[in-house]
Amino acid sequence: MENLMEFLKTRRTYRRFEQKEIPGEVVEEILTAARFASSAANRQPLSYIVIREPKAVSDVFAHTKWAGALPPELGQPKENERPVLFIAVIENLDINKECDTDAGLAISNMTLAAWNRGVGSCMIGACNKPALSEMFGLTEHQKLHTVVAFGYPSHESHIVDMESSEQFKYYLDEKKDYVVPKRKLEDVVRYYP
Numbered sequence: 001m002e003n004l005m006e007f008l009k010t011r012r013t014y015r016r017f018e019q020k021e022i023p024g025e026v027v028e029e030i031l032t033a034a035r036f037a038s039s040a041a042n043r044q045p046l047s048y049i050v051i052r053e054p055k056a057v058s059d060v061f062a063h064t065k066w067a068g069a070l071p072p073e074l075g076q077p078k079e080n081e082r083p084v085l086f087i088a089v090i091e092n093l094d095i096n097k098e099c100d101t102d103a104g105l106a107i108s109n110m111t112l113a114a115w116n117r118g119v120g121s122c123m124i125g126a127c128n129k130p131a132l133s134e135m136f137g138l139t140e141h142q143k144l145h146t147v148v149a150f151g152y153p154s155h156e157s158h159i160v161d162m163e164s165s166e167q168f169k170y171y172l173d174e175k176k177d178y179v180v181p182k183r184k185l186e187d188v189v190r191y192y193p
């Protein structure tokens with residue numbers, strides 16, 4: 001359990017990556033982890049588009065925004081820091097229109113499976129969904145939920161206690177590692193009765 005807690009603590013959002021390919025078997029493992037995820041009524045409305053060819057990765061990257069809490073020169077990955085893989089999560093509306101929780105669970109499984117192989121990730125909600133949907137050729141029965149970026153991280157990320165309610169913005173320390181304030185347990189938990 002101690003190891004799992006340490007694993008969860010270090011499985012953070014990573015935004016700068018080595019320019020090193022992720023082996024196919026690791027990509028398959030990440031996708032299998034998504035397949036294993038729980039799903040409401042076991043309907044399994046999600047499917048996945050894998051983007052790993054460098055030109056396609058670059059085309060998808062152009063429609064993504066990174067680290068909204070930081071100025072772009074600090075938060076946006078530079079040319080030699082970009083992810084090497086994107087996985088787009090697609091909601092199939094014919095199966096289930098309300099699948100936000102399913103998607104969250106699948107994404108969580110993917111990022112955990114990736115981290116188990118040393119691969120860092122960043123979920124990108126701030127992507128240009130209309131442009132990406134057109135690029136992927138999605139039909140009106142399919143909706144892009146999000147894209148998740150992957151790569152071997154070239155920085156670290158550390159959790160610190162959030163000392164005040166306004167201090168939610170992550171920042172970079174002197175080594176350019178991410179520092180992520182999390183609300184303290186006593187601030188978010190109460191026992192009933």
Ligand SMILES: Cc1cc2nc3c(=O)[nH]c(=O)nc-3n(C[C@H](O)[C@H](O)[C@H](O)COP(=O)(O)O)c2cc1C
Binds near residue numbers: 126
């Ligand atoms: C729903 C969701 C959408 C997110 N969208 C983006 C995004 O568009 N760009 C980005 O750089 N990070 C994005 N993130 C990452 C968050 O900024 C990150 O989870 C947060 O700063 C806490 O860091 P942690 O994941 O290391 O705990 C997103 C995370 C979630 C859960």
